[in-house]
C-alpha cells in the first residue's frame with residue numbers, strides 16, 4: 244500500500260452555494276494509477292458520487308449514485324461513507340462490489356439510512372478499491388461530495404392588508420406604544436416594572452396588535468395610554484405600532500392566552516400559522532401555540548371549501564382559488580377583522596377563547612361570517628350588473644344568500660337588525676339613520692317572510708336580467724323601490740311588489756308599473 248497516497252490526484256469538487264439546489268451535481272476525482280500496478284499506462288478510473296438533491300428535509304431519504312468508469316477490466320469494491328462535518332463521525336458506511344469484464348461505466352445507487360440528523364452538513368466519500376488480488380486492496384479512485392439536511396424554513400405567512408412584518412425591532416423607528424397599568428384603587432400610580440411586548444407570527448415581529456390585560460387575581464386594574472399610536476379601551480390595548488412598552492406593579496397577564504410578562508425583559512406574544520391548500524382555497528390559520536391544537540385548522544379549511552363550492556355552485560360563478568386567513572382577536576386591529584377584498588382574499592376574525600366558548604364553537608363564530616364574505620367575492624365578479632350605490636344590496640345579499648345556501652343561521656339575517664330594528668315591522672325605521680347591513684337585509688327579509696327566498700332567488704338577484712342603476716341604501720327613493728320590485732320579481736318569477744310594500748319603500752305599485760317607471 245506504500246506510495247498510494249502519491250498516486251491519487253484527488254480533485255475534490257465542492258458544491259458552490261448558488262448551485263446547492265441543483266440536482267445531479269457530481270463530484271469527480273480522477274486517478275493517476277500507481278506506477279507498476281497496472282499493465283497499461285493509459286488506464287484510468289473515475290468515480291463520481293452524485294445526489295438527487297444536495298439539500299434534504301428531516302426524515303427524507305438521502306439517495307445518491309456512484310458512477311464508476313474504468314478503461315480496463317476490473318474486479319473491485321466501492322466503499323461509500325457519509326461523515327458528519329460538524330462532529331467528524333461516520334453516519335453511514337456501505338460496500339458495493341463492482342465487476343467490469345471490459346472498459347465501461349456502472350452506476351451504483353445508494354440510500355443513506357437512517358436519515359442523518361437535520362441542520363448539519365455531511366461529506367460523502369466514495370472510494371474504489373481493486374480486488375484483483377485478495378490481499379492487494381488498492382485504492383484506485385476517490386470522489387467526495389456533500390449534502391446537507393435541514394428543517395424547512397417556515398414559509399412567510401401572508402398577512403391581512405392592514406398588517407405587515409417589521410424589518411427591525413423598532414418596526415421602522417416609530418415610538419413604541421407605552422401603557423401604564425395600575426390598580427383600580429390607585430389609577431395614577433407610577434409602576435416601577437416594565438416589559439417590552441413583541442407580537443410575533445412564526446417568530447417574525449408584526450407591526451400591530453390588540454390584547455387584553457388580565458388580572459388573574461381578580462382585582463380590577465386600570466390601563467392608561469402614556470404615549471404612542473394606539474388606544475386603550477378598558478383593559479384592551481390596541482397598538483398601531485410594535486413593540487408595546489407595558490409598565491405594571493400588578494401581576495397581570497397579557498392577551499386572551501394569559502401570557503405572563505417578563506418584567507425587565509421582553510415578553511413575546513407568539514402566534515404560529517398553518518397553511519392548507521386545496522383547489523377552492525388556500526387557508527392560513529394563525530393561532531396561539533396552546534390553542535386549536537386538535538383538528539380545528541383542518542375543519543376550518545374543509546368548511547371553507549364546502550362553503551365556497553356550495554355558494555359558487557348556487558351562483559353559477561367561480562371567481563377562482565380563494566386565499567383565506569383566519570386570525571384571533573389579537574390580529575383584528577382594523578374594524579371587526581372580517582373582510583373580503585373582492586379580489587380572492589378573505590380575512591376572518593375568529594375572536595378568542597372566551598367568545599368562542601360563549602358561542603359554542605369556533606365554527607359558529609366564524610363560518611357564517613365566512614359564508615357572508617364569500618358572497619361579496621361572488622358579487623364583485625358581477626358588480627357591473629349593479630350600477631349605482633350597491634353597498635346595501637351587497638350587504639343584504641351577502642346575508643340573504645348565505646342564509647338561503649344554509650351556511651348562515653336565520654338570526655344572523657333577521658328579523659332583528661344590528662341597530663335593534665325589527666324587520667317584521669317594515670324598514671321605515673332604518674331610513675332615519677341607515678346602517679348598511681340593516682338597510683340591505685330588511686328588503687330581503689320581506690322576501691323571506693313571503694316564502695320566496697330560495698337559492699335560485701338569491702342567485703338571480705346576484706346576476707339579474709335587467710341592469711338597473713339605483714341607490715340601494717336609499718330606502719325612501721321610488722327608484723330604489725321600483726328597481727327592487729323588478730329585481731325581486733324577475734328572480735322569484737312572481738310579482739314581488741308586496742315585499743317592497745312590506746319594506747315600506749315607495750314604488751309604482753306593480754312589476755309592470757315599476758318596469759315602466761324605470762323605462763325598461
Ligand SMILES: [Zn+2]
Nearest residue numbers: 615619638641
Ligand atoms: Zn359584508
